[in-house]
Amino acid sequence: xxxxxxxxxxxxxxxxxxxxxxxxxxxxxxxxxxxxxxxxxxxxxxxxxxxxxxxxxxxxxxxxxxx
Numbered sequence: 056x057x058x059x060x061x062x063x064x065x066x067x068x069x070x071x072x073x074x075x076x077x078x079x080x081x082x083x084x085x086x087x088x089x090x091x092x093x094x095x096x097x098x099x100x101x102x103x104x105x106x107x108x109x110x111x112x113x114x115x116x117x118x119x120x121x122x
Contacts, residue, residue, distance in 0.1 A: 059120045059121055061095060061113050061116045061120075062077065063078065063079065063080060064076065068119060069099070070119075072101070073099040074099060075098065077095050077097055078095065078096050079095070080090035080095055081096065081106075089096070090108075094112060095111045095112070096111070097116075
């Protein structure tokens, strides 16, 4: 079991102090059905609007949760 699991709904503060929330997980598979990559979609508020960032890596989120 992972020490800092990242699932949809996970909240953390990024380096700029913004509260971010994981809203989706993208998994890419090759033709053989093997998992090639995993990235996360994150939302945060900026000037009253929700901004979506794609292609956030797991380690970035785990580091923020840990710290």
